[in-house]
Amino acid sequence: MNQEEQSVKLMRSSIFSTLSAKLSLALVLIVATLGIGVFVASQAWMRVYYDELTQKLNFDIAKYVNGEYQLIQDESNTPSTEAIKQVAHVAMVVNPVVEVYLLDVHGHIIGHDLPPDSVLLKQVPIEPIQAFINGTEEFPLRGQDPRQPDVEKVFSAAAIENDGQLQGYLYVILGGQAYDNIGDGLKDSYSRTMVFTAIALITLVAVLTGLLVFRLLVRRLSALSHKMHNFARHELPQVATDPIQQAVAKDEIELLQLTFGSMSGQIKQQFELLREADATRRELISNVSHDLRTPLATIQGYLETLLIKNGTLNEAERLEYLNTAMKSSRRLGQLIGDLFELSKLESNHTRPNFERFSLAELVFDTAQEFRLELEAKQIKLDIHNEQNNALVFADISLMQRVFENLLRNAIAYTPEGGLIQLGIVADPNSPQKIKVTVGDTGRGISEEDLPYIFDRFYANPDRSREDVSSTGLGLAIVKRIMDIHEANIQVKSKINQGTRFEFALPKEQAA
Numbered sequence: 001m002n003q004e005e006q007s008v009k010l011m012r013s014s015i016f017s018t019l020s021a022k023l024s025l026a027l028v029l030i031v032a033t034l035g036i037g038v039f040v041a042s043q044a045w046m047r048v049y050y051d052e053l054t055q056k057l058n059f060d061i062a063k064y065v066n067g068e069y070q071l072i073q074d075e076s077n078t079p080s081t082e083a084i085k086q087v088a089h090v091a092m093v094v095n096p097v098v099e100v101y102l103l104d105v106h107g108h109i110i111g112h113d114l115p116p117d118s119v120l121l122k123q124v125p126i127e128p129i130q131a132f133i134n135g136t137e138e139f140p141l142r143g144q145d146p147r148q149p150d151v152e153k154v155f156s157a158a159a160i161e162n163d164g165q166l167q168g169y170l171y172v173i174l175g176g177q178a179y180d181n182i183g184d185g186l187k188d189s190y191s192r193t194m195v196f197t198a199i200a201l202i203t204l205v206a207v208l209t210g211l212l213v214f215r216l217l218v219r220r221l222s223a224l225s226h227k228m229h230n231f232a233r234h235e236l237p238q239v240a241t242d243p244i245q246q247a248v249a250k251d252e253i254e255l256l257q258l259t260f261g262s263m264s265g266q267i268k269q270q271f272e273l274l275r276e277a278d279a280t281r282r283e284l285i286s287n288v289s290h291d292l293r294t295p296l297a298t299i300q301g302y303l304e305t306l307l308i309k310n311g312t313l314n315e316a317e318r319l320e321y322l323n324t325a326m327k328s329s330r331r332l333g334q335l336i337g338d339l340f341e342l343s344k345l346e347s348n349h350t351r352p353n354f355e356r357f358s359l360a361e362l363v364f365d366t367a368q369e370f371r372l373e374l375e376a377k378q379i380k381l382d383i384h385n386e387q388n389n390a391l392v393f394a395d396i397s398l399m400q401r402v403f404e405n406l407l408r409n410a411i412a413y414t415p416e417g418g419l420i421q422l423g424i425v426a427d428p429n430s431p432q433k434i435k436v437t438v439g440d441t442g443r444g445i446s447e448e449d450l451p452y453i454f455d456r457f458y459a460n461p462d463r464s465r466e467d468v469s470s471t472g473l474g475l476a477i478v479k480r481i482m483d484i485h486e487a488n489i490q491v492k493s494k495i496n497q498g499t500r501f502e503f504a505l506p507k508e509q510a511a
Helices: 003-015 019-057 061-068 081-094 127-134 177-185 190-234 252-309 315-346 359-369 371-376 396-413 474-484
Strands: 099-103 109-112 142-145 148-162 165-173 355-358 380-385 391-394 419-426 433-440 490-494 498-506
Touching (some): 019 148, 061 148, 081 099, 127 142, 127 148, 142 165, 252 315, 315 474, 359 371, 359 419, 396 433, 396 474
Parallel strands (some): 380 419
Antiparallel strands (some): 142 148, 148 165, 355 391, 433 498
């Protein structure tokens, strides 16, 4: 099936899958069924109406012709053939489609003016005839047709009496075979065609009206379903599996159901994310409060001591208190700065300024910043540069922050006389990238704590309480900067052997 055939098939399926189309189709079926039902019911009603009208109009025809002729001879109690012929002639003058039968008191047919072979019954039920004469039943009242045993027809009847004694009955079928022949001829007549044509026109008008009405009724529903669908697809964050994209809605109602299901799933997911974010926020506030409270309490305590004991303190004690307060003040400033920086990085407001720069030059400049700290702890910094002045494509200021945090972290956890190694080598996995490694010979990190080192306020449990150089946010900032650069940072560590960080930066701008 080519693309054009598929588009035509899709168009047809979309046309007949709308709610208005389904309602219109239902209307067609209902109107057609109703029209057929009305036609059948009207035909049956007209037959009943005609039978009742015919029977009432010809109610006295049997009594009339019976009173004019002597149908049964008194002496022999036998039917008079000549009289029956005359009665049949008179009856047919009144109604050309009647058939006249002479019955005895038990309903046996003892005379008629019809071809002998055409009368199939020898006896007809007497009960309808007695009910007709007595007037105990409502019209139309039908009796059995002697020429068609399986058919009942309206009739007229009269009792034949002699000196008050019942001799028989005159039984007049009001719709004989001639009537049936005429009725069969009318089955394909113009009037019947007109009825079918009228029903077809009524159905067509009803369908067109239904199409217009249903379109007006479902127009707003259709617009709402498509608005919700577009909103769910373009405005809400998409979940891993989008049911709206995977399923084809059969109509507007199902589209609304799918959209609602998708939106509810996305909203639930967002609520879960909000709950997680709220839990993280509470934990962050708790950690921030604790980490801010500690240096503040230290500063406040030493300053209060200076104010209270200022006159009794010697210069060495006063200088010690001031240095301690200054260290806590610096830690407080560093913590606040890291908090603002991490908050800015996580708010997605940071727009990195990617440019080409020398990675080795940045590494040596950053290492120079920590020269005094390295000398103070007698830590050796070994920079291994295999790439000379290789250029990388990244944000130089953010990458400087990465090196500062990694070096500061390495200095904090490397004992005196230790070694920090910083390498710039080719990435064996990608020739278009340069690999950077930062390793130390510090205390290392246990395997249980290793997955959490990039979390906020993480600090090595083995760190001494006197070491206040770390805020617990440095590695979280590093991880966020790596995420902005779409780079992966890895860490390997062993207890009492050291820790090693690795990441790679591209040489060229990504296509």
